[in-house]
Amino acid sequence: METVFTRDTKVREIVIQVPRSDELFKQHKIDFCCGGNRPIHEALTEKGLHEETFLNELQSLFDQASEMKSLDSNDWTKESYSSIMDHVIHRHHGYLAEELPDLSFYVTKIYRVHGNTHPELGELHRLFHTLKMELEQHMVKEEQQIFPAIRQYDMNPGQQQRDIALSRIHELESEHEEAGSLLKQIRNVTSDFTLPSGACTTYKMTFKRLEELESDMFQHVHLENNILFPRLQEEAV
CATH class of the missing domain: 1.10.150 (DNA polymerase; domain 1)
Known part of the structure; x- marks a missing residue:
């Protein structure tokens, strides 16, 4: 240990x-x-x-x-659709559901306390809360619409369920691109999460957790864009 x-x-x-x-x-x-x-x-x-x-x-x-x-190191190319989606929901959606409200508090706090001397925190505040809103809506869409269709296809392969899932994949991929763009802007506005001289503990923790959020999103999107969605598309050929 x-x-x-x-x-x-x-x-x-x-x-x-x-x-x-x-x-x-x-x-x-x-x-x-x-x-x-x-x-x-x-x-x-x-x-x-x-x-x-x-x-x-x-x-x-x-x-x-x-x-x-350690769970993120699994070879997901060998797992079923349902296993991948379960992992996305419990690992990545679960993380976001807890982390986004927490980070909202800290991003707002450092902006309120340090915004006068670090005006870039105002832009960080705007970008983060745009990302937060989009990710929350994205997760609901996946859990209530897309994943159930893929899960039905996984349990009982049929053209209808596959077509429903395929019809929304480009929409999800577009939302992933938008989230990626916002994360890139957050990295840019923070100068690659570079801390100012004399940064307090809350400032340090907030930047560290923003960088961890970025890393988790990369793993999350990789599972969907590079493994889950392509497999479904290939089977539709």
Whole structure:
């Protein structure tokens, strides 16, 4: 079991290294931004929290993130349609459903706090929330319309279900391109997620999670554009 922190690791380092640890810190009212420059054991003592229990919770969050990453290394070209779609829904849609609202809070926070000295954060705020809206609508469309049609075809191959799925593939691919364009613009406006001098912990964490969002989207779109959709199109020939 890999561990990236100890009881002496500073709070601000943990919140950057351990995905979603910010939620745990917020739950227990532990300051991970301005007050994050101290060992985690000091913060836990101040709040009267049981150190071993809390560190185990942090380790669990880290292990869960590591496990999800390992799933992305599967050879999906050998999996069924349903297996691929289940993975997309549970791994990638599940991630987005949790991460987009969380990131919205932090993108807005750094814009509100640092926007006067870093005006590019206003454009980041606009781009991110455009992406958020489009991805949320895209996921609903996939889960309620496209994937059910492909799943029906997977269980009981038939021309009608295949035609329904095929009729919407170009629409989904176009939406993937738009999401990719927005991600590229986000990378450009942040100068490849380059942090300004003296960036606070929240600023660092927000940029790190935006870059992780980009990486997850690349894996997500790869599964659909390069594996799921082409297979369906080839079988229609």
